[in-house]
Amino acid sequence: MEAPGRSAALEATNAAVLIKLNELYKEAIAHDGFAEIKVEIRILRRGQKEVILHCGKQYRFVVDYAPGN
Structure with missing residues (x-):
């Protein structure tokens, strides 16, 4: 069972990643030339990536993160 504040923390940390990814995408698409964005996700200890x-x-x-079933 998850801790009460865990889902809120999960959403907040994921939101920070999505905001940065959105910023990088906008910069890359506006750039007058080649651009590359790569996303890498690694498993750390239990409950974190x-x-x-x-x-x-x-x-x-x-x-x-909340591990899936």
Whole structure:
């Protein structure tokens, strides 16, 4: 069973990743040339994953996740 605040924390951390990904997409599409965005997701310890957004620089996030069935 999940802790009461865990789903709110899950949504907040995922929202930060999605906001950054959206920003990078807008920058890449506006760029006058070639652009590449890569998303890498690694399993960390139980209940956490590391999300790395590659787009010239690397943006790293550690997010909580609820394992699927």
